[in-house]
Amino acid sequence: MRTRRMVALVAVVTLGVTACSGGGREQTDDTTGGGGNAPGSSGYTIAFVTHETPGDTFWDKIKAGATQAAKDQGVTLKYSNDPAADKQAVLIQNAVDSKVNGIATTLVTPNALAGAVKAATDAKIPVVGLNSGIDQYQQLGALMYFGSDETIAGQSAGRRLAEAGAKHPLCVIHQAGSVALEARCAGVKSAVPGTENIQVNGADDSSVVSTLQAKLSQDKSIDSIVTLGAQIAQDTLKAKDASGSAAKLVTFDLNAEIAQSIQDGKIEFSIDQQPYVQGYMAVTSLYLYLKNGNDIGGGKPVLTGPSFVDKDNIATILPFTKNNTR
Amino acid sequence: MSHSVQTAPPPVSVPSRITRSLSQRLLGRPEVGALVAAVLIFIFFLAMAPAFRSAESFFTVLYQSSTIGIVAVGVGMLMIGGEFDLSAGVITTTAGLVNSMFCWYFGVNLWVGALLSLSFCLLVGFLNGYLVMKTGIPSFLITLGTFFVLQGANLGLTKLVTGSVSSPDISQIDGFGSLNKIFASSFKIGPVTVWITVIWWALFVALAAWILQRTRIGNWFFAVGGAPDSARAVGVPVVKTKIGLFMTVSFLGWFVGMHTLYRFNTLQAGNGVGNEFLYIIAAVVGGTLLTGGFGNAIGVAVGAFIFGMTSLGIVYAGWDPNWFRAFLGVMLLLAVLVNLYIKRMSTSGRWAES
Numbered sequence: 063m064r065t066r067r068m069v070a071l072v073a074v075v076t077l078g079v080t081a082c083s084g085g086g087r088e089q090t091d092d093t094t095g096g097g098g099n100a101p102g103s104s105g106y107t108i109a110f111v112t113h114e115t116p117g118d119t120f121w122d123k124i125k126a127g128a129t130q131a132a133k134d135q136g137v138t139l140k141y142s143n144d145p146a147a148d149k150q151a152v153l154i155q156n157a158v159d160s161k162v163n164g165i166a167t168t169l170v171t172p173n174a175l176a177g178a179v180k181a182a183t184d185a186k187i188p189v190v191g192l193n194s195g196i197d198q199y200q201q202l203g204a205l206m207y208f209g210s211d212e213t214i215a216g217q218s219a220g221r222r223l224a225e226a227g228a229k230h231p232l233c234v235i236h237q238a239g240s241v242a243l244e245a246r247c248a249g250v251k252s253a254v255p256g257t258e259n260i261q262v263n264g265a266d267d268s269s270v271v272s273t274l275q276a277k278l279s280q281d282k283s284i285d286s287i288v289t290l291g292a293q294i295a296q297d298t299l300k301a302k303d304a305s306g307s308a309a310k311l312v313t314f315d316l317n318a319e320i321a322q323s324i325q326d327g328k329i330e331f332s333i334d335q336q337p338y339v340q341g342y343m344a345v346t347s348l349y350l351y352l353k354n355g356n357d358i359g360g361g362k363p364v365l366t367g368p369s370f371v372d373k374d375n376i377a378t379i380l381p382f383t384k385n386n387t388r
Numbered sequence: 389m390s391h392s393v394q395t396a397p398p399p400v401s402v403p404s405r406i407t408r409s410l411s412q413r414l415l416g417r418p419e420v421g422a423l424v425a426a427v428l429i430f431i432f433f434l435a436m437a438p439a440f441r442s443a444e445s446f447f448t449v450l451y452q453s454s455t456i457g458i459v460a461v462g463v464g465m466l467m468i469g470g471e472f473d474l475s476a477g478v479i480t481t482t483a484g485l486v487n488s489m490f491c492w493y494f495g496v497n498l499w500v501g502a503l504l505s506l507s508f509c510l511l512v513g514f515l516n517g518y519l520v521m522k523t524g525i526p527s528f529l530i531t532l533g534t535f536f537v538l539q540g541a542n543l544g545l546t547k548l549v550t551g552s553v554s555s556p557d558i559s560q561i562d563g564f565g566s567l568n569k570i571f572a573s574s575f576k577i578g579p580v581t582v583w584i585t586v587i588w589w590a591l592f593v594a595l596a597a598w599i600l601q602r603t604r605i606g607n608w609f610f611a612v613g614g615a616p617d618s619a620r621a622v623g624v625p626v627v628k629t630k631i632g633l634f635m636t637v638s639f640l641g642w643f644v645g646m647h648t649l650y651r652f653n654t655l656q657a658g659n660g661v662g663n664e665f666l667y668i669i670a671a672v673v674g675g676t677l678l679t680g681g682f683g684n685a686i687g688v689a690v691g692a693f694i695f696g697m698t699s700l701g702i703v704y705a706g707w708d709p710n711w712f713r714a715f716l717g718v719m720l721l722l723a724v725l726v727n728l729y730i731k732r733m734s735t736s737g738r739w740a741e742s
Contacts, residue, residue, distance in 0.1 A: 085560025086495030117658020122553045238713065261709035265659050267652050269699070273450040276703040279448070280439035293554070293656050300651070303449075304581060319654065321558060342413045386552045 076185055089169030099383030100294075107138040108348050109157030110341075111167040112193070113150050114143035119292060119317055120337055124193065126386050127341025128166070135349040147174035147261035164188045164348035169195020169202060169239070176202055180183045187250040192344040193337075194242055196363050205351065206359050208343040210335030210367035212242045216249015217332050220313060223254055223286055226310070226330070230256040231286040232277065236294045243290050246314060250288055258284075267297050274301035278309065286310040292332075299328055316371055320382040325376045335367030338387045418675030419687030420699035421727030425673070426694050428726065429719060433697065437705035443580045445704060450582075453696030454589035456666050457689055458644050463664075464671035464688030468600070468634045469526040470613035470680030473518060474642050475512065475534035477663030482538045483509050483645025484655045485546055488555040506642050512538070513638030517631030527634075534656075536726035537662060546657040557654045561648045564650070571643070573652035585647050590687070592640065596685035609633065614681025670695050673723045675731070694723050706720075 070362060082368035110128050112137040115311050125141060132139035140162065144155045147170070157165050157179045165182050169175055169191045183203040191199035191207040199207040223231055231254055233247035238261055251257035260277055262270045278284060278301060287302075287309050289295040294311035302309065313320060314333045323329040343364065350356040371379055433440045459476055466473055482504045491501035516534055520527045543553060550556055558564060574583045600606040610631045612617035620626050634725030649655060674691025698719040702712055 068633070083564070085558065086492045087556070087565075116539075117546075117553050117656060119552060119554050119656065122547070164461065233711065259709050260703070261712045263662075265661055266455075266663060267648055267655075267659065268455045269452065272448050272696075272700060273703055275448050276439075276445065276700040279442075279444060280704045280706055293654075296652065296654070317554070 074078035081236070082178060087217055095265065098130075098133035101132065101136065101137040103136030104317045104349065104353070105137075106163040106349060106352055107140065108131075108132065108164045108166060108345055109140045109142070109154075109162040110345065111150060111153045111157060111158075111165065112141075112143045112386075113145050113147070113168050115145045116143070118313055120128025123337040123386060123388075124341040127338035128345050129341075130338075130387075131342040131345035131349070135346065137345060139345065145164075151175050151178040155181060157222075158182045158185050161185075162187065163352055164190070166190050166192060166344035167204075168193040169199055172198035172202060179203055188348060190344050190347055192340045199363070200361075206347050207363035208340050208347070208358065208366055209363065210365060211363075212245035213249045213252075213367075214351070215314070215333050215335060215368040216246040216251075217253050218249075218370075219246075219288060219314075220250035220257070222331065222370075223250070223288070223310075223312065226286075228254055230258065230281075230283050230287040231288055232281075232284045232309070233257055233259045233288045234274065234290060234294055234298065235259055235261050236291055242373035246290055247288070256286075262294070264294060266289065267293070270294060270297040271301045271304065274298055275305045278302065278305040278307040280308075286311050286312065286330075289313040291315050292320045295323070295329060299323065300359070304321055316379075316383055316388055318383040321371070321376060321380045321388075324371060324373065325380060327373070331370050333368045334371050336369055337366075338388070339366045345369075417683050417687075418682060418731075419690055421730035422673075422687050422690040422694065424724065424730055425723040425726040426697070429694060429697055429701070433701035433704065437701060438735045440701055440704040443578075445700075446583055447580050447586070449693075449696050449700050450586045450589075451696075452691045452700055454583065454585040454632060455644055456648065456670055456695055457589045457692030458585065458592055458661070459637065459640045459663075460667040460670035460674075460688050461592050461685055462633075462640040463667040464676050464683055464685065464691075465596055465600065465609055465678060466633045466637050466675065467668070467671050467676045467678070468613045468683045469609045469630055470616065471633065472668070473516060473634060473637045474528065474531040475516065475538055475667070476531075476637050476665050476667055478535055478538045478542065478646060478660045479509055479638055479641040480645040480663065481502065481655060481657070481660035482512075482542055483642040484649035485542055485555055485657060487646070488558045489546065489549045491561050492558055493549055494557045495561075495567045498558060498561050498567055500563075501566060502563075502646060504514065505645070506639070508641035509638040509645075510635050513635035514631060516638070517627075517634035523625045536618060537663070539658075541614055542657045551658045553599070555649075555657070557653045559653045560651070567646070568650045570647040571649075586645075588643070589692075593685050595690040596688075600656060600685055605629070608682055618654055633665075666695060668673050669720060671718060673727065675727060695720070719733075 098162045128139060144150050144153060152176055154167055156182050165187055172195050179189055189204045191204040196207060196209055201242055216227045233250050235243045237243060247259050262273045274368050287298055289298050292315045296319055310330050312330045316332050316334045320332055347358045379388055439445060444480050452639050463473060463476055486505040486508050487501035490504055516531055520528045546555060547553055609622045611624050612629050616626055670691035671688045673694055674687035698716055700713050730741050
């Protein structure tokens with residue numbers, strides 16, 4: 063008897079609290095899948111190899127772009143990733159061994175990947191680079207390159223900060239030892255010499271907040287903060303509130319929350335390297351090369367950024383961030 | 389040894405334990421070494437970092453320590469019980485993800501998700517303990533398995549449910565306000581912001597200290613960690629005790645996960661990895677033996693405080709960030725060395741007395 067009453071009570075409570083709660087998923091029919099071809103209808107198989115650290119929203123957008131391109135062109139996409147350079151090289155070698163029609167890969171550690179890329183070109187498999195390796199992709203034998211120049215991106219951000227009168231920006235590195243992140247901060251520093259770097263643990267949001275809070279209260283002369291990832295920018299807003307700092311915040315990368323903060327004026331601007339475009343173009347360029355012999359960029363890298371997102375264009379971009387494409 | 393021979397034998401009528409002076413009794417406690425190290429590091433940063441000297445900074449340090457310290461208390465007790473839990477870092481993220489995605493997807497009150505997430509975490513803790521006890525495989529391996537499973541499931545399921553690898557913003561869902569108050573609110577005392585996790589941390593530490601020092605269950609923890617076979621022989625429920633310890637760690641992991649979720653509204657599915665080692669470090673710096681059977685809750689709390697103080701002290705001092713990890717490592721090594729030194733002194737002191 064008692065258990066039955068308990069069950070009834072639990073059921074009633076559950077029904078009570080589950081009734082119509084706002085703020086959740088928008089419950090619409092998910093039948094609006096955009097057109098596209100059947101996978102493999104073009105007959106091409108493309109391997110897509112990256113140094114993605116699993117669980118990063120940035121990489122998720124690259125993958126989303128690549129997947130959409132594969133769908134649009136009827137290509138079979140084989141995605142694989144490993145943050146360790148030697149393992150990424152093995153993944154490229156795997157692609158060569160399985161005789162794919164083309165390989166798109168990030169070239170974050172050119173020396174470690176050179177052997178595998180050469181194996182691909184020796185096997186007459188076209189390779190395109192994306193995201194990183196802008197200076198080395200040609201030497202390695204890759205045909206085309208899609209990505210942002212991290213140093214240029216950093217410099218552009220720095221120049222905009224300098225124009226706004228920044229003297230002492232704080233550049234937040236959320237992953238120790240990342241060449242790309244260091245390059246961005248170095249770019250900022252080349253435009254604003256007073257730039258200072260700080261290291262935070264990007265895998266722990268509360269630690270990011272308290273570290274930045276500590277820094278902002280230690281040094282009141284910090285007038286602007288540059289974060290290099292969307293989630294870190296969100297944490298920084300909390301640290302700013304907690305420390306009462308009036309420093310201006312700018313960030314790299316974009317997501318729905320950051321876009322909203324830009325619209326609300328809490329973040330000045332975002333430097334977007336358009337990861338979706340990187341993924342989309344890498345696959346599309348291989349498709350066009352295989353199908354039509356096209357060379358996009360005419361022997362030069364194709365830059366997907368820096369694209370600035372600020373108050374002027376946020377209204378256009380905001381809806382796209384909700385689709386995981388910006 | 390020769391020294392003890394030369395001393396006069398103690399009066400026979402008085403048990404040797406009572407002749408130990410106050411200082412020696414203090415030195416015999418596991419947390420004293422950590423306390424001395426904490427005081428030394430505290431003075432060091434007071435001298436080196438002007439920004440460290442305010443009450444606001446102190447409470448920022450306490451906040452940072454509390455998010456590590458809450459789980460570390462459980463991990464410390466588990467280590468006293470002779471086991472490890474490597475899934476403790478990732479489960480904080482799992483806890484938050486289960487809550488947020490379930491409520492977001494089905495549009496239900498966040499309280500439902502929080503309780504669901506609690507049951508899930510307790511189940512994970514139970515499975516960890518059950519598998520360790522039933523298979524006899526070291527907990528290091530079992531929980532390493534759990535760690536990978538949770539890490540992968542965090543990513544896979546988040547992507548499946550939300551179409552992205554970060555959880556959706558839940559701040560508009562019913563129940564956010566009350567849960568936010570419980571897990572992630574703060575209040576002001578003068579200029580100082582006190583985060584509620586600091587209060588919770590103190591409560592959990594006090595509770596754990598009481599259980600360990602004053603209750604029979606506390607004795608069981610020491611017994612199953614120090615000598616499981618003898619413990620079983622005298623009737624200690626070894627299996628239940630260890631499973632309970634694993635579930636305690638999962639509960640505290642859930643608690644911190646709730647804090648992170650309700651403070652940040654969204655979570656990245658890849659987060660939490662690596663924190664399991666911070667919990668173990670806090671416990672070890674606080675005097676818990678890696679081999680089990682020795683340690684206490686206050687020590688673990690001091691260990692977490694040393695970690696929080698060191699990681700933020702470096703920032704307050706404004707040192708070159710590239711050296712951050714190196715400073716941290718040196719500080720932690722020093723803390724352990726001071727700890728060891730104090731423990732040696734206390735042990736040799738006991739020899740001299742008896």
